[in-house]
Amino acid sequence: xxxxxxxxxxxxxxxxxxxxxxxALQPTNLEVADNDFITVLGPSGCxxxxxxxxxxxxxxxxxxxxxxxxQPVHGPGADRGMVFQSYTxxxxxxxxxxxxxxxxEKGMAGAQQHEIADRFIAEVGLTGFESHYPKQxxxxxxxxxxxxxxxxxxxxxxxxDEPFGALDNQTRALMQELLLSIWDLHRKTVxxxxxxxxxxxxxxxxxxxxxxxxxxxxxxxxxxxxxxRHYTVKTTPRFSELKAQVTEDIxxxxxxxxxxxx
Amino acid sequence: MKPLLxxxxxxxxxxxxxxxxxxxxxxxxxxxxxxxxxTFLADPLTMVRSGWDLLTQQGFAHDIGMTMWRVLGGxxxxxxxxxxxxxxxxxxxxxxxxxxxxxxxxxxxxxxxxIPLLILWAGIGEAQKLAVIFLGSFFQLVxxxxxxxxxxxxxxxxxxxxxxxxxxGIVRRVLIPAAAPEIAExxxxxxxxxxTYVIVAELIGASSGIGHMITDSQALLATDQIIFGIITIGVxxxxxxxxxxxxxxxxxxxxxx
Numbered sequence: 088x089x090x091x092x093x094x095x096x097x098x099x100x101x102x103x104x105x106x107x108x109x110x111a112l113q114p115t116n117l118e119v120a121d122n123d124f125i126t127v128l129g130p131s132g133c134x135x136x137x138x139x140x141x142x143x144x145x146x147x148x149x150x151x152x153x154x155x156x157x158q159p160v161h162g163p164g165a166d167r168g169m170v171f172q173s174y175t176x177x178x179x180x181x182x183x184x185x186x187x188x189x190x191x192e193k194g195m196a197g198a199q200q201h202e203i204a205d206r207f208i209a210e211v212g213l214t215g216f217e218s219h220y221p222k223q224x225x226x227x228x229x230x231x232x233x234x235x236x237x238x239x240x241x242x243x244x245x246x247x248d249e250p251f252g253a254l255d256n257q258t259r260a261l262m263q264e265l266l267l268s269i270w271d272l273h274r275k276t277v278x279x280x281x282x283x284x285x286x287x288x289x290x291x292x293x294x295x296x297x298x299x300x301x302x303x304x305x306x307x308x309x310x311x312x313x314x315x316r317h318y319t320v321k322t323t324p325r326f327s328e329l330k331a332q333v334t335e336d337i338x339x340x341x342x343x344x345x346x347x348x349x
Numbered sequence: 350m351k352p353l354l355x356x357x358x359x360x361x362x363x364x365x366x367x368x369x370x371x372x373x374x375x376x377x378x379x380x381x382x383x384x385x386x387x388t389f390l391a392d393p394l395t396m397v398r399s400g401w402d403l404l405t406q407q408g409f410a411h412d413i414g415m416t417m418w419r420v421l422g423g424x425x426x427x428x429x430x431x432x433x434x435x436x437x438x439x440x441x442x443x444x445x446x447x448x449x450x451x452x453x454x455x456x457x458x459x460x461x462x463x464i465p466l467l468i469l470w471a472g473i474g475e476a477q478k479l480a481v482i483f484l485g486s487f488f489q490l491v492x493x494x495x496x497x498x499x500x501x502x503x504x505x506x507x508x509x510x511x512x513x514x515x516x517x518g519i520v521r522r523v524l525i526p527a528a529a530p531e532i533a534e535x536x537x538x539x540x541x542x543x544x545t546y547v548i549v550a551e552l553i554g555a556s557s558g559i560g561h562m563i564t565d566s567q568a569l570l571a572t573d574q575i576i577f578g579i580i581t582i583g584v585x586x587x588x589x590x591x592x593x594x595x596x597x598x599x600x601x602x603x604x605x606x
Contacts, residue, residue, distance in 0.1 A: 145507050165513025175508035179526045179603045188522070189512035222606040233508075240512055 090276050091119035091142065091244055095151035097303075098137050112137045113303035114150055117295060119244070124270055124277045126287040127304075128333065129297025130341040135280045139248050142278065143169050155243060165189055168237030172249040174229045176221035182208065182232050183217040189240035207235035210269060227258040234266065238273065247279045251286070263289055264318060271315055284337060288312075288329050289321060296336050299343035306336055391573030400577035409562060413581060416547055416558040419475070423482025424543045428536060431490035438491065439498025439528070440520045452491050460485030461549045473554035478547065485546035486539045493539070497531040498524050530597065530604035537593040544586055 097114035112134035119125055129135045140146040142153055144163035153160040155167065176185050186204040195203075208214055211231040221229055230250055237245060247266075251259040263286060270277055281287050287294050291310050298305040310329060312320055320326055356364070373393055379385045380392035391399075403409035438445040460481050467484075471477040501524050509523045551560025559578050566574035598605055 143507075143511055145510065163507075163510035165511075167511060169508070169511040171504055171508060173504050175504045177505060177508075177523070177526070179529070179601070188509070188514075192513045192515075192518055192522075220603045220606055222603070236512065246511075 089118045089154075090121045090123070090156060091117075091278070092154040092157075093117040093119075093138070093142065093151070094154065096138065096141055096148045096153060097150045098134070098141065098146065099149045110301040112141075112148075113298075113301050115303040117304055117307075119276060119278060121276055122274050123293060124267075124291050125279065125293050125295060126291035127278065127280045127295045127297065128284065128287040128337060129282065129302055130299060130337065130345075131282055132300050133297040133302035133340070134300060135297050135302065136248055139169075139246050139278065139280045142244075143167050143246050165193070165240050166243045167246055168240050168242035168244070169246040169248065170230065170233045170237050170250040172252045174221065174226065174233070174253075176229055176232055176236070178221050181218050181220055182213060182224070185221070185232055186236045186239050188236065193240075203239050204235075207239045208232075210238075210272070211235045211265065225258075227254050227262060230254065230262065231265070234269070238269065238275070242275075244276045244278060247277065249281055250279075252281070252283075259286070260318060266290070267314070267316060284330060284333055285321060288326060288333060289316065289318075294333065296333060297340070299340040305340070308333065387572075388570060389572065391571075391576060396573045396576050396580075399571065399573040400581075403562070403574060403577060412558050412562050413585070416551065416560070416582075417585065419478045419550070419558065420482060420540070420543050420547045422475075423479040423547070424486055424540055426479065427483045427487040427490055427543075431487055431494060432532075435491045435494025435532075436498050436520070436525060436528075438495035439501075440524050445495060445499070448491075449495070452488050456488040456492060458484075458488075460546050464550060464553055468554055473556075478550045478555070478558075481550040482543050482546050486543045489539050489542065490535065493535040494528070494532050497528040497535065500531075501527040530601040533593075533597040533601065537590065537597065540593065541586060541590060544582060548582065 093116055095114040095116060096112070097110075098112040100109045100111055102108045115138065117125070117138075127135045127138065137146060141148050142160070144160055144167065160167075176182075177188065180188065183201065183204045186207055187200040190200040190203060205214075205217065208217055211234060213228060213231060213235070216224065216228070221232070224232065234250070251262045254262065267290060269275075279287075279290055288310055292314075294308045294310055295304045296306045296308065297303070308329070312323075312325060312329075376390075377393050380387070380390055381394070387395075400409075434448070438448055463484055464477075464481060467477045467480050471480055505527060506519055506523055509519055514522060547558070548560040548563070551558035552564050555561040559582060563575050563578045566572075566578070
């Protein structure tokens with residue numbers, strides 16, 4: 088049974104100042120099973136983030152519907168945790184208070200909130216930073232807190248919108264491994280949007296490749312690399328094969344998107 | 350000097366004090382040197398002496414107290430009404446659409462021009478003085494608070510939604526704390542403006558207050574007292590501004606990290 092079911096979801100943005108409406112996302116389908124780690128890969132502007140925002144309930148589809156555990160999704164909710172590309176920690180709250188935000192919203196007792204927060208702070212390796220404010224942390228640390236904040240809420244599915252996009256390469260690689268180990272531990276269902284091919288293959292058990300704008304999911308590819316994955320996986324022949332295959336797919340789409348296809 | 354290069358704190362204070370010294374020196378030379386007639390401008394020494402006389406003999410401390418209570422009274426009432434309305438306008442667009450055009454219009458109505466009307470409605474008692482301060486600060490406060498709240502980063506609001514916050518939770522736990530440092534700055538700024546309104550209110554139909562002392566002194570051509578009154582206002586303004594700034598920094602430490 089599918090945990091998340093995206094059925095014919097499309098999005099058209101109304102025209103600005105009487106202009107023509109913009110088709111951002113062609114009707115697209117995706118089935119996400121329990122414990123899946125799915126990466127959604129595509130060139131910029133293909134509508135992959137729009138799709139994720141629709142799943143989160145932050146945007147409404149023009150056509151189609153999203154089902155979570157067979158229940159249609161209307162608006163945002165705590166059952167779908169999200170980590171954004173931009174740094175979205177509340178700057179007036181400390182690390183611990185940020186992680187407790189959703190728990191407090193649920194009306195959980197203070198002591199229990201702290202216990203959960205401290206557990207997730209330890210999991211993302213930030214013990215000792217509980218009372219720091221976000222501005223006192225590096226970008227990578229802030230995204231780790233954002234991840235802990237989303238996980239602490241115990242959502243049914245974790246939505247990640249290029250969460251490591253603003254980080255340098257080394258930090259990004261460490262974050263990928265950290266996220267995989269956390270996924271391994273909690274067996275969360277994950278939908279991860281990225282434009283980075285290596286990232287998309289390294290993380291996923293299935294990779295959905297978007298077509299150029301106006302996008303839709305063009306191909307789905309099972310990534311049969313065994314878990315747990317070590318960073319050395321990136322140098323194996325199988326990884327290279329998969330990468331070549333995805334690169335070919337995405338390249339033709341990028342060319343289309345850039346208007347350079349012959 | 351290089352553009353935008355910071356100065357060290359000690360030198361910064363020295364430079365700031367230096368201008369005050371220069372200002373008083375020029376004033377002293379112009380008056381004590383006999384370049385300006387005493388009728389038009391008193392010299393600094395006479396000003397200090399008559400200031401002392403005002404405070405010790407003529408009960409000027411009571412005037413200062415009255416003026417401060419009027420400013421604070423009118424300002425606090427304006428702030429208490431402006432805060433909830435400003436937050437509501439910033440958070441809910443239909444509320445903003447309803448009030449914003451009128452508030453924008455009312456903001457340009459000069460508070461001092463209402464004084465004759467207010468005297469007609471409220472007499473020349475304290476209510477009229479408070480009403481002038483209220484009119485002068487309320488509309489400015491509402492608009493600036495609404496803008497601060499409305500400018501809250503959208504991605505923070507979206508993050509709160511995905512963490513399970515509902516509408517009221519968004520207002521209470523995201524919009525208000527996010528805008529709080531800016532709102533505090535707005536309060537500090539508008540309190541400064543309230544000081545200019547109170548003096549105008551006291552120039553007409555008042556029997557106490559700094560402004561009243563100034564009009565009385567004008568009849569006696571006592572420029573020394575007028576200047577002392579003006580400087581008193583300046584000093585109170587400076588002190589309250591510094592206090593406000595320090596309080597805001599303490600309350601919103603995260604905003605200045």
